Amino acid sequence: MAKPKKTPRPKAQTPKGFADYFGTDVRDRNDMLRAIGEVYHRYGFDAFESSAVETVEALGKFLPDVDRPNEGVFAWQEEDGDWLALRYDMTAPLARVYAQHRNDLPTPYRRFTMGPVWRNEKPGPGRFRQFYQCDADTVGTASMAADAEICAMLSDTLEAVGIPRGDYVIRINNRKVLNGVMEVAGLSGDDKEAERGIVLRAIDKLDRLGADGVRALLGAGRKDESGDFTEGAGLGDPQSEIIMGFMQAKRETGVETIARLRDLVQGSNIGTKGVDELEEIAGLLDAAGYGSDRVEVDPSVVRGLGYYTGPVYEAELTFEVTDDKGRPRNFGSVAGGGRYDDLVKRFTGQEVPATGVSIGVDRLLAALRATNRIGTEAPGPVVVTVMDRDRMADYQAMVAELREAGIRAEVYLGNPKNFGNQLKYADKRGSPVAIIEGGDEKERGVVQIKDLVLGAKIAETATHEEWKDRPSQFEVPRAEMLAKVREILEG
Structure with missing residues (x-):
């Protein structure tokens, strides 16, 4: 009689794309979140926590390449047939919360929230499936002053956690400007939605892939070092050059950049409106003392998620660090956000203007450690x-x-x-x-x-x-x- 097979012992290892955090890591993160929360609170934002689980229907399909309910998110089907998923960011749940409780909330509603999010994506070096985000949003006003305030608050936040002026820049753009450029390039209309999505994601990878990599994604596609192929937008050379011209429109001053953008969107009403909004935000920030040493207009900022409708912004750390191979490189982006006026509309049928920012907590923490601004060992007991x-x-x-x-x-x-x-x-x-x-x-x-x-x-x-x-x-x-x-x- 054959001996029954022993049940193998489980492997004591962290799942791919996830990480364990011990005492110093947790303490440093909590200290940083406390400093961020103090800035948000000073700006009048209220703390809020929502459920980590949402219906897939409520989350929507805003992650790239989502062709089935649980692609891009960690999802499961309940016995009653409903699909639930772990939140992939903090903004989509806010839209549901505001639509559900809008009669009890002030207008505008200003909230900040902190916690983990989950993305069912291919893990890699520095790319995790679970990571922390720290968000602040204003819901219920179309005023560009709300966007300017978010950018100012983001600047103050970076300085509060230990990133000095000169080591960061808040870069702002407007998706309406890009929509105008796409209209000029012949990419407007519902039948071009897939191509526009690929173009957005390609532009968002400019810092990582460079101009040649983005140009490849605008065309037939690109194969990375591992051999994985990413399908391109299939644009012809004239169309690609219009998009590349938009990405390279940045000039010495914000005034010159805005003037160049006006030239690029001539003939497009939506593009002209986007340039007007950019000009207004830049003026408000300048009046509040947030000049080009802290905030600048940069057309290369588009943000990858599909729900942005207007101004978008990104916080980039400009100092150099050494990568795994000993090569110097700029640290890069640690926060981003923008205006998403259509997100709550999915629930209410009525447009509710909103804007907000999300800080990548783990990346910001890594930046502080890389420059010895946090992470000193605390004495034990x-x-x-x-x-x-x-x-x-x-x-x-x-x-x-x-x-x-x-x-x-x-x-x-x-x-x-x-x-x-x-x-x-x-x-x-x-x-x-x-x-x-x-x-x-x-x-x-x-x-x-x-x-x-x-x-x-x-x-x-x-x-x-x-x-x-x-x-x-x-x-x-x-x-x-x-x-x-x-x-x-x-x-």
């Missing part, structure tokens, strides 16, 4: 060692006293037989101080306090025998434990 299992209550009383004083502390909860292992544990935790109270110390009413930071420095240059006589360990009365720990930590 004070560790109270255990010399006698039967006196655990005494040790717990010590950590309680430390915690009440605002000091991070814990009792060693492993096997206390080997005291050396307790100190190894404290070292692995990054503990600055260890507290020791054996039977002898208990009888004499004292505790031993080890300054582990100083001890480590001494150990680098001194023998173990020399260590014993150095002032990295102190005996103090039990009543003075808290004061001595404070003194060491503050020192």
Whole structure:
């Protein structure tokens, strides 16, 4: 009789496209989100959290190449036949929330939200299927002042988290201008929707692929280094050159760029309206003190998602970092957004103007770490060692006293037989101080306090025998434990 096959053990590995985050990563992210939230709050935006799960119908088909309900998103079908999915961004859920609660919300409604989103896309280096976003949106006003305010707030946010002026730029454009250019190039009309979508995504990849790569996507298509082929828009050379001319319309000043865009969209009403809106936003920002050193008009910004209807903007970090192969490169985009006046209309049947921005939290965090602006190791907890299992209550009383004083502390909860292992544990935790109270110390009413930071420095240059006589360990009365720990930590 054949032996039954053993069930194989599951592999202890993170799924492709996902990541695990430990103490420092989580703390740094929370600190950064707190700083961002303070700026948003100062601008009058209210905090909000929505469900991570939406109906596929509510999310809509705004991700590229979505031909079936669960392509591009993580989706599943309920027993009643409905398709549900994890949100792929924070904006589509906002449209549903506003349509559902609009009678109870102020108009305009200003909200910010933070949390993970999920995209069922091919993972790669730096490209994850789950990542954090931090959004701020204004719903219910068509005023270009709302868009200008978002750009100003984004500028203030980058500076608040540690990106100094000169290391970033907010680049703004208008999808209406691009629509005007497409009209001039003969790409308007419902029958050209597929080509327009490919053109939008191609332009959005200019920084990564360069002009030649974009030109290939405007034409027959492009094969990447892995051999994957991306189908192009199939435009002829004259049409492609019109689009490339739009992308290369940036001039020395915003005034000159706007003038060049007016020339490109001559004969297109929608294009002219887009240029007018760009000019208004630039004027409002300039009046508020956000000049070209912080915000600039750049026609190459289009944003890849399909729901934008007007102004679009992107925050780019301009300093250089080194890539995996040791080559210098600009860090690139960490945030983007724009106006999406038709999104709520899908639910209400009535146009509701809206605009907003989304910060790629993980990318911004990576930028701060790359420039040593965040990520310094925080000290671990004070560790109270255990010399006698039967006196655990005494040790717990010590950590309680430390915690009440605002000091991070814990009792060693492993096997206390080997005291050396307790100190190894404290070292692995990054503990600055260890507290020791054996039977002898208990009888004499004292505790031993080890300054582990100083001890480590001494150990680098001194023998173990020399260590014993150095002032990295102190005996103090039990009543003075808290004061001595404070003194060491503050020192």
